Amino acid sequence: MAAIQAAPAVAELDSLLCGSSFTSNDSTETSSSNFASPSSTPPTTVSPDSMSLASEPDLPKPESGIAPSIEAVIAVTDSHEPRAEQHASGQQTPVGEDAIVVAEPPRPTESSELAEPSPTSRPRRARSSLPVYNLAKLAGTDIHGKRRSKGDAVVDKRRRTISEGTLANHDDSAPNGSTDALERPNQAGQDNADASRTRGSAPVLHKPKSARVSKKSSSSPVPARLTRRAARLSGAPVENLTLKLSALGKRGKKAIEKGFGRLSRELLRLKDTDEFAHIDTRPVRYTVWSNGKYVDIDPSQETPAREPPRKKVKVDEKANNDEQKAAPSEKPEAGAPDPAKKPRQKKWLEKGLYAGQEAPTDIFKGLTAQEKKKLASLPELMRRGKPNKTFPLPMYNGLRILIHGRDFKLPFDVCNPLPPGQPKPAAYRTMTKNRFVGDAASYWKKTPHIEDFASKCVCKPEDGCGEDCQNRIMLYECDETNCGIGKEYCQNRAFQDLQERTKKGGRYRIGVEVFKTKDRGYGVRSNRCFEPNQIIMEYTGEIITVAECERRMNEEYKDNECYYLMSFDQNMIIDATTGSIARFVNHSCSPNCRMIKWIVAGQPRMALFAGDRPIMTGEELTYDYNFDPFSAKNVQKCLCGSPNCRGVLGPKPKEVKTPKPAKEEKKSVKTTRTTKTTKTSKASAKEKATVRTTVKVSTKTATKRKVKDAFEFDGDEEEEAAKTVKKRKIKTSTGVKRTVSSAGLKAAKGAAKKAAKGVTTIKRSVSTISVSSKKKTGPSSSSKVVTTKAAKVTKKKTTTAVQRGVSKKIAGKKSTSTTTSTATSAKSTTTAKPKTVVPSRSPSLTIVAAGVTTPAAQKKKNSKGSSTPVSATPATSSSASAKGELPKLTISGSGKTSARKWTPSRKALEAGVVLAGSPASARSPAKAAGSPKIKLVSSGAK
Numbered sequence: 001m002a003a004i005q006a007a008p009a010v011a012e013l014d015s016l017l018c019g020s021s022f023t024s025n026d027s028t029e030t031s032s033s034n035f036a037s038p039s040s041t042p043p044t045t046v047s048p049d050s051m052s053l054a055s056e057p058d059l060p061k062p063e064s065g066i067a068p069s070i071e072a073v074i075a076v077t078d079s080h081e082p083r084a085e086q087h088a089s090g091q092q093t094p095v096g097e098d099a100i101v102v103a104e105p106p107r108p109t110e111s112s113e114l115a116e117p118s119p120t121s122r123p124r125r126a127r128s129s130l131p132v133y134n135l136a137k138l139a140g141t142d143i144h145g146k147r148r149s150k151g152d153a154v155v156d157k158r159r160r161t162i163s164e165g166t167l168a169n170h171d172d173s174a175p176n177g178s179t180d181a182l183e184r185p186n187q188a189g190q191d192n193a194d195a196s197r198t199r200g201s202a203p204v205l206h207k208p209k210s211a212r213v214s215k216k217s218s219s220s221p222v223p224a225r226l227t228r229r230a231a232r233l234s235g236a237p238v239e240n241l242t243l244k245l246s247a248l249g250k251r252g253k254k255a256i257e258k259g260f261g262r263l264s265r266e267l268l269r270l271k272d273t274d275e276f277a278h279i280d281t282r283p284v285r286y287t288v289w290s291n292g293k294y295v296d297i298d299p300s301q302e303t304p305a306r307e308p309p310r311k312k313v314k315v316d317e318k319a320n321n322d323e324q325k326a327a328p329s330e331k332p333e334a335g336a337p338d339p340a341k342k343p344r345q346k347k348w349l350e351k352g353l354y355a356g357q358e359a360p361t362d363i364f365k366g367l368t369a370q371e372k373k374k375l376a377s378l379p380e381l382m383r384r385g386k387p388n389k390t391f392p393l394p395m396y397n398g399l400r401i402l403i404h405g406r407d408f409k410l411p412f413d414v415c416n417p418l419p420p421g422q423p424k425p426a427a428y429r430t431m432t433k434n435r436f437v438g439d440a441a442s443y444w445k446k447t448p449h450i451e452d453f454a455s456k457c458v459c460k461p462e463d464g465c466g467e468d469c470q471n472r473i474m475l476y477e478c479d480e481t482n483c484g485i486g487k488e489y490c491q492n493r494a495f496q497d498l499q500e501r502t503k504k505g506g507r508y509r510i511g512v513e514v515f516k517t518k519d520r521g522y523g524v525r526s527n528r529c530f531e532p533n534q535i536i537m538e539y540t541g542e543i544i545t546v547a548e549c550e551r552r553m554n555e556e557y558k559d560n561e562c563y564y565l566m567s568f569d570q571n572m573i574i575d576a577t578t579g580s581i582a583r584f585v586n587h588s589c590s591p592n593c594r595m596i597k598w599i600v601a602g603q604p605r606m607a608l609f610a611g612d613r614p615i616m617t618g619e620e621l622t623y624d625y626n627f628d629p630f631s632a633k634n635v636q637k638c639l640c641g642s643p644n645c646r647g648v649l650g651p652k653p654k655e656v657k658t659p660k661p662a663k664e665e666k667k668s669v670k671t672t673r674t675t676k677t678t679k680t681s682k683a684s685a686k687e688k689a690t691v692r693t694t695v696k697v698s699t700k701t702a703t704k705r706k707v708k709d710a711f712e713f714d715g716d717e718e719e720e721a722a723k724t725v726k727k728r729k730i731k732t733s734t735g736v737k738r739t740v741s742s743a744g745l746k747a748a749k750g751a752a753k754k755a756a757k758g759v760t761t762i763k764r765s766v767s768t769i770s771v772s773s774k775k776k777t778g779p780s781s782s783s784k785v786v787t788t789k790a791a792k793v794t795k796k797k798t799t800t801a802v803q804r805g806v807s808k809k810i811a812g813k814k815s816t817s818t819t820t821s822t823a824t825s826a827k828s829t830t831t832a833k834p835k836t837v838v839p840s841r842s843p844s845l846t847i848v849a850a851g852v853t854t855p856a857a858q859k860k861k862n863s864k865g866s867s868t869p870v871s872a873t874p875a876t877s878s879s880a881s882a883k884g885e886l887p888k889l890t891i892s893g894s895g896k897t898s899a900r901k902w903t904p905s906r907k908a909l910e911a912g913v914v915l916a917g918s919p920a921s922a923r924s925p926a927k928a929a930g931s932p933k934i935k936l937v938s939s940g941a942k
């Protein structure tokens with residue numbers, strides 16, 4: 001079968017054959033001898049094809065040597081013969097073998113047609129003397145079927161008339177045309193090369209494409225690739241066949257070109273090579289190889305030097321080129337040292353921790369007589385041998401320390417996280433952003449601060465939004481909308497800095513880690529240093545309404561030892577049970593941090609900031625909870641261990657405030673009302689920052705009860721509280737409460753507006769679980785206002801710049817200034833209790849975090865009943881409190897253990913915090929007339 005496919009190719013190639021093949025008609029050659037032998041007899045087996053040659057019973061004998069191509073064709077037909085016989089005998093042909101030829105099975109009808117053409121068929125044009133061949137059949141393309149038109153056999157149309165001469169040299173002697181056909185392509189090159197000598201080439205039978213393809217597929221014994229490679233390596237000039245052809249006559253040239261045109265592409269590409277023509281230009285080299293390596297037996301032999309690897313050649317060439325470029329005329333002498341190449345000199349590290357601190361030659365130098373004496377008595381410190389310059393001791397400082405024998409600790413400013421395997425709190429979920437839960441989202445006013453936020457600070461780039469920045473003073477973070485100096489200069493973008501810092505993660509960038517304290521549960525420590533006032537981490541969690549908070553405390557957290565609830569904004573609470581690790585920060589009466597609420601992009605956010613001094617690696621982070629337990633049973637012993645510890649987790653002691661005469665106050669209010677009270681003074685930078693407009697809510701009664709209410713818990717308390725509430729209720733009406741550090745004039749503008757609109761209360765306070773005001777937010781915050789107001793605006797020394805900035809702003813807004821609104825509220829106040837400045841940077845926070853009732857507290861409670869735990873009473877004001885920076889922290893008491901009613905203390909009311917330890921009646925807003933609706937019932941303390 002393969003022979004049949006290859007046969008047309010053979011025909012092609014044979015058409016290119018020249019020389020002896022034309023002349024040789026030796027039919028005795030076997031198929032094997034046909035291979036690559038120009039003198040061998042081509043496969044000339046000619047036998048009548050039962051199919052296509054049926055009409056040509058007798059093929060004329062070749063007369064001349066110009067019919068090799070025809071020989072091939074005949075070989076094809078010869079190969080068909082047994083096939084036809086096979087079919088005739090009804091034998092099955094193996095598929096592999098018959099793939100192509102079977103496509104032309106013997107068709108009796110056709111055969112009969114061919115043998116005896118029907119009267120309707122076209123008469124043959126061929127002369128009877130010439131044989132007619134069915135080329136389609138020969139080529140194997142007739143397997144596609146015959147097209148017929150009007151009964152006319154197409155096969156007849158496709159017949160070609162071939163001149164008699166083309167049938168020359170058909171030889172029956174070639175027994176295996178297939179083998180011959182396979183091998184011939186290899187001969188083609190040589191034959192083609194010899195074709196230049198051809199004078200008369202035989203016309204080539206038309207070769208159908210399929211046949212060519214089959215020729216390709218009939219793998220030539222010598223792969224084309226190898227041939228190409230050989231050609232490349234030969235290095236000899238390639239003969240140009242075109243030149244050869246030009247020497248030919250027109251006819252010969254045409255024949256050869258035609259022949260090439262039918263060569264496969266690969267062969268065509270190679271047609272001009274020596275390999276193609278089998279021309280050896282190099283002598284054969286015998287090489288010896290040992291273990292896969294070339295062994296050069298006699299290097300003196302004339303064998304050409306081995307070519308260096310290509311890459312090396314390139315490099316050398318490049319180097320040469322460079323050299324030539326550099327010095328085209330001069331050539332460096334062989335062996336002379338290259339001036340460009342200097343011996344490499346080792347570079348030593350000259351800078352480093354102790355580099356440059358060589359030990360002094362005289363180690364006694366600079367020491368006192370006593371020290372010298374001591375050093376002499378310390379032979380181990382005496383210098384011996386060569387000084388260690390690689391890593392010498394810090395001689396200037398260390399030696400003295402060593403002499404004195406002091407313990408010293410190297411400062412470690414680098415990240416020093418705890419080793420792995422630390423006890424960790426039970427699985428807790430972290431949250432890096434506040435998330436509203438339940439009704440909180442619907443009650444949350446999304447843009448309460450936006451109005452204030454609309455104005456820009458007046459800082460210049462050189463100011464860098466420092467302490468005088470009015471945004472900073474009012475705890476508004478700068479951004480593109482409210483600050484004109486840009487990110488690169490502005491220093492008032494703490495939350496943005498924090499985000500930037502922690503974005504990539506990593507212990508150092510985050511800078512904090514939870515650890516287990518000895519006696520206070522878990523805490524947070526720094527594992528890096530923090531600058532004073534630097535932001536450390538954000539306090540995030542779920543923002544919930546008071547009602548939801550109450551529910552959680554009663555249901556979800558009832559068995560908890562700790563609550564992580566902190567009052568937030570708009571009467572909402574942050575529950576950090578799912579939140580950031582800031583919830584693990586413990587309380588200290590001398591804290592190193594502050595929890596501060598800022599307005600960032602119009603929204604309140606809470607974060608822990610370093611205090612006034614830097615924080616070192618490994619320090620525990622603490623802030624003052626300003627904890628308000630409201631009930632004796634909630635009082636916990638403080639274990640902060642600071643010298644000025646208040647003893648219990650209690651409220652921050654207030655500053656001792658000197659009451660001012662009412663006249664003065666009125667005057668003050670008046671003055672502020674006319675907005676001419678903006679007094680400027682050049683004070684210290686700290687004081688500048690404490691521009692605070694404070695409007696505090698208080699009553700005389702309340703003031704008296706201030707501390708008392710917070711801790712007293714007797715049977716009459718409820719009644720008394722009710723009275724108080726009533727009293728307060730009377731005095732309610734309108735009021736502006738701004739417990740936060742001033743909240744500034746900005747907010748006051750808004751307040752003024754709202755007051756003008758008849759809004760009864762405006763409160764911008766961190767202490768959220770507020771009893772006062774707010775008719776707007778959550779359902780539980782709809783209580784009637786209990787507070788009555790005395791308003792006083794105290795403006796502490798402000799810088800001109802700030803004042804100007806603020807007043808400008810106000811002027812720009814056409815607002816009546818803060819004091820206008822406060823004055824309004826002052827009107828409704830029966831008793832005005834003046835108060836001095838409140839917090840500086842920190843807002844008053846209310847944490848609703850119920851801790852463990854310590855055994856001590858429990859004992860006290862048991863022994864004293866409901867009496868006030870003395871230890872809970874704040875003693876003196878701490879330094880921190882003097883700055884007014886402490887947040888309010890309120891702890892909820894255990895309502896489970898008490899059946900008695902409990903009402904919020906005056907303190908709670910003032911702080912805007914209500915925490916009920918709470919019998920159901922107290923929790924019911926309906927029952928507690930005038931009492932705030934907002935009550936947190938903590939039942940979980942154990």
Ligand SMILES: C[S@@+](CC[C@H](N)C(=O)[O-])C[C@H]1O[C@@H](n2cnc3c(N)ncnc32)[C@H](O)[C@@H]1O
Pocket residue numbers: 520521522523561562563564583584585586587588636637638639640649849850851852
């Ligand atoms: C918000 S949690 C702080 C994290 C807590 N230590 C923990 O392990 O989850 C507040 C509770 O920690 C405890 N705590 C914090 N500071 C304390 C202190 N200085 N003395 C005693 N207990 C403290 C109290 O039980 C408090 O109720």
